[in-house]
Amino acid sequence: MEFLQHISASFSPYILAVGTCGLFLGILLGALPGLSSTFSCAVMLPISFSMDPVPGLIFLGTVYMGSTYGGSFSAILIKTPGTPQSITTTFDGFPMAKRGEGGLALSIACMASVIGGLTGIFVFLWLAPPLAEFALMFGPAEYFWLALFGLTIIASLSEGNLMKGLISGFFGLALSQIGVSVVSGDMRFTYENSALIGGIPIIPATIGLLCLPVAIDLIADADHHLSTPLTERSNNFLRAARAIWDRKQNALRSSIIGTLVGIIPAAGGAIASLVAYAEASRTAKKSDRFGDGDPGGIIASESANNATVGSGLIPTFVLGIPGTPPDAVILGAMMVHGVQIGPKLFTEHNDIVLTFLSGMTIATVLMLPVGLFLGRFIYSAVTKMPKSYLVPMVALMLVIGSFAIQNNYHDIVIMLVLGIIAWVISRFGFPAPPIVLGLLLGPIAEQGFAQALMIGRAKDSVLEIFFARPISIALIGCILAAIVLPPLLRRSSFNRLRMKENVST
Amino acid sequence: MFQLKMNIAGKRAKNILGSLTFGMLGTFMLYAAQDFESAGRVTPAFIGCGLLFLSVLLIIVEFSKSELLPPPTAITGSLVRRSLFIALMVIWVVALPYLGFVVAGCLAFAIISAAVPKNSNKTSTNFALNTVAGVLTTIGFWVVLTAFLKVPLPEATFF
Structure with missing residues (x-):
C-alpha cells in the first residue's frame, strides 16, 4: 500500500522528466559500441x-537500465554488442536483422528488457534482505561452477559442428590466459x-571477434546490409x-535467472544473459534455430x-x-548524497528506497x-x-x-x-x-577454481568445498543436465519421428 | 563426379589445416606452461591438452566420415575488396598515433567509402559527397566524445 502511495508521488512531472531523460541518454550511450x-x-x-x-538516483538508475537495453541496438543491427551484457543478443538478433526482421528483433528486445527490468525491481521490493544473504553464500567454488555452466552454451553456438x-x-580460454x-x-x-600484461580486454576483443568479420564481408558486394521486406511495417x-x-516461460525464467545472477556480487549482466541463453536454448522446442535468428x-x-x-x-x-x-x-552517488547504506536504510530512510523503486518502475514502463x-x-x-x-x-x-x-591505443590493435x-x-x-565465451568465462573459472582449491587445502576438505555445498550441488546438477539432456531429448524425438514414419508407411 | 571429389578434398584439406593449427597452438601452450609457477601452470596446460585432444579428434573424424561434417562457409563476393579493406584498416590503425583521430579518421572514411562497390556508376560527385560525409561524421564523433563524454581520442604527434 505504501509502495502504491509512492508510485502516485512518482508521477510528478519532474520525476517523469528525469526518468525519461535518463532512459534516452542511456539508450543512446549504450547503443554506441564500447x-x-x-x-x-x-x-x-x-x-x-x-x-x-x-531524482539523482532515479536518473542514474534509468541511465543504467537504458544503456543495458541500448546495447542491443548495435548488437542486432551491426553484430557489435554495445555493452558486454548484449553479447548473447548478437547470436540471434543479427541473423533476424539479416533476414529483414530487425525491427521485430528490436521490439522484442525492448519488451523483454521491460519484463526483465520490472522483475528485478519487484524482487528488490519484496525480497531484498533475504536475497542479499543468499548472495553472500556464493564462494569461489560456486563462481567456478557458474562459469562452467556458462560454457555449456557453446553446444548451441557451434553452428552444426x-x-x-x-x-x-x-581458443577463447587460451586467449584468456x-x-x-x-x-x-x-x-x-x-x-x-x-x-x-593486463590481458586481452573483453570489449575490444568482442568487437573484433564478432563485428570486424561482418565489416569485412560487408565490403565484398553491393548488396544491402540488411533485408527490408515490405511486409514489415x-x-x-x-x-x-x-x-x-x-515464449512467456522463457521470458519469466530468464528474468528470474537474471535476478538471481544479478544479486551475486560482481557477476553482472553478461554472465546473467549467458546463463539465461544457455537455459533457453536447451529448453526450447526448436532449439536448432538458436543462434540462427530465434526470437527466444x-x-x-x-x-x-x-x-x-x-537485483x-x-x-x-x-x-x-x-x-x-x-x-x-550508484553506490558512490548515494554516499555523496549522504544516504546511509545498509539494513538501516530500510528502516530510517524507507521513503527514499520506496520512492526510488517506484520511480524506477515508472521509468522501466x-x-x-x-x-x-x-x-x-x-x-x-x-x-x-547506403553501403558507401x-x-x-x-x-x-x-x-x-x-x-x-x-x-588505450593497444586495444584497437587487439580488436x-x-x-x-x-x-x-x-x-x-x-x-x-x-x-568470446571462453575469453569472458575463463578468468572467472580459473580464479574460482584456484581460490576454492586453496581454501579446501587449508581446511583439508577440497572435495567438500567443490561438491558438498548446496549451491554447488545445484549448479553441478544444472551442468550435468545441460550436457546429458539435449542428446537424450534429441534421440527420443528422433525415435518418435521414426515410429511415426513407420506407422504411416 | 570429379568436381564432387575435388570439393570433398578441398573441404577435408581446410578442416585438417584448421585442426593442425589449433593442435599446434595446444602443443605450444603445453610446452610454454612448463615455465610458469605450479599454481599458474594448471589452467594453460589443461587448455593446451584440450586443444590438442580436440584437434586430433577432429582430424580422426574428418578421415572417418568427412561427408557428415558441414562444409566451411563458401566465400561470396570479392576477396580482393576484403583484402583491401583489411589492409586499409591496418594502415588506419598504424597511422592513428601519428595522424591523430580526426585526420586519420577522415582519410580512412573517404578511402574505405571509395572501395565499397556501388550499384550505380561511381562519379567524382559521389566521392566528394562521401568525403564530406566522412569529415562531418568523424568530426561529429570527435566533438561528442572529447567535449561531452570526456573520452580523450588519439591526438596527432606527426604535426
Whole structure:
C-alpha cells in the first residue's frame, strides 16, 4: 500500500522528466559500441549531483537500465554488442536483422528488457534482505561452477559442428590466459610486451571477434546490409508481443535467472544473459534455430540482463556491496548524497528506497515507448543507409568502441588482430561466438577454481568445498543436465519421428 | 563426379589445416606452461591438452566420415575488396598515433567509402559527397566524445 502511495508521488512531472531523460541518454550511450553501462553511469554521475538524492538516483538508475537495453541496438543491427551484457543478443538478433526482421528483433528486445527490468525491481521490493544473504553464500567454488555452466552454451553456438565449437571455446580460454595470472602472479604469454600484461580486454576483443568479420564481408558486394521486406511495417509491436507471449516461460525464467545472477556480487549482466541463453536454448522446442535468428534468444538475453539492473541493487543497498560494476557508481552517488547504506536504510530512510523503486518502475514502463520509438528510428536509418557510408561508419565505430573503454591505443590493435583471426578461422568453419565465451568465462573459472582449491587445502576438505555445498550441488546438477539432456531429448524425438514414419508407411 | 571429389578434398584439406593449427597452438601452450609457477601452470596446460585432444579428434573424424561434417562457409563476393579493406584498416590503425583521430579518421572514411562497390556508376560527385560525409561524421564523433563524454581520442604527434 505504501509502495502504491509512492508510485502516485512518482508521477510528478519532474520525476517523469528525469526518468525519461535518463532512459534516452542511456539508450543512446549504450547503443554506441564500447560505451558500457558503467561508462554511461560514470559519465552521467556529475549531472546527478545537481539533483536531490531521489531524482539523482532515479536518473542514474534509468541511465543504467537504458544503456543495458541500448546495447542491443548495435548488437542486432551491426553484430557489435554495445555493452558486454548484449553479447548473447548478437547470436540471434543479427541473423533476424539479416533476414529483414530487425525491427521485430528490436521490439522484442525492448519488451523483454521491460519484463526483465520490472522483475528485478519487484524482487528488490519484496525480497531484498533475504536475497542479499543468499548472495553472500556464493564462494569461489560456486563462481567456478557458474562459469562452467556458462560454457555449456557453446553446444548451441557451434553452428552444426560441436567439435569445432569446442575448439573455438578452448581458443577463447587460451586467449584468456594472456597477461598476469590472477592465481600465481606469473606473466603468461606476454613476451615482455607491456600491452599484453593486463590481458586481452573483453570489449575490444568482442568487437573484433564478432563485428570486424561482418565489416569485412560487408565490403565484398553491393548488396544491402540488411533485408527490408515490405511486409514489415507498423505491426512489429503486436508481432513482438505475440512472440513474447508464445515464449512467456522463457521470458519469466530468464528474468528470474537474471535476478538471481544479478544479486551475486560482481557477476553482472553478461554472465546473467549467458546463463539465461544457455537455459533457453536447451529448453526450447526448436532449439536448432538458436543462434540462427530465434526470437527466444533475444528474449532470454535481454530479459536476463535487464533483470540484473534491479537485483544488482539489492546487495548494493542492503550490504553496501555492488552487485554489478554500474552499481558501484550508484553506490558512490548515494554516499555523496549522504544516504546511509545498509539494513538501516530500510528502516530510517524507507521513503527514499520506496520512492526510488517506484520511480524506477515508472521509468522501466516508459522504456517501452521510448525504446520502441528509438528502435524504429535507428533501424530505419541503418537499413536506408547506403553501403558507401555504412561500411566506413561501422569501421569508425569499431575503432572508437575499442579505444573508448580504456583510452588505450593497444586495444584497437587487439580488436583488429582478433577480428582478422576470427574472419580467417570462420572460413575454416570455426565459429567466433564460443571464443568470446571462453575469453569472458575463463578468468572467472580459473580464479574460482584456484581460490576454492586453496581454501579446501587449508581446511583439508577440497572435495567438500567443490561438491558438498548446496549451491554447488545445484549448479553441478544444472551442468550435468545441460550436457546429458539435449542428446537424450534429441534421440527420443528422433525415435518418435521414426515410429511415426513407420506407422504411416 | 570429379568436381564432387575435388570439393570433398578441398573441404577435408581446410578442416585438417584448421585442426593442425589449433593442435599446434595446444602443443605450444603445453610446452610454454612448463615455465610458469605450479599454481599458474594448471589452467594453460589443461587448455593446451584440450586443444590438442580436440584437434586430433577432429582430424580422426574428418578421415572417418568427412561427408557428415558441414562444409566451411563458401566465400561470396570479392576477396580482393576484403583484402583491401583489411589492409586499409591496418594502415588506419598504424597511422592513428601519428595522424591523430580526426585526420586519420577522415582519410580512412573517404578511402574505405571509395572501395565499397556501388550499384550505380561511381562519379567524382559521389566521392566528394562521401568525403564530406566522412569529415562531418568523424568530426561529429570527435566533438561528442572529447567535449561531452570526456573520452580523450588519439591526438596527432606527426604535426
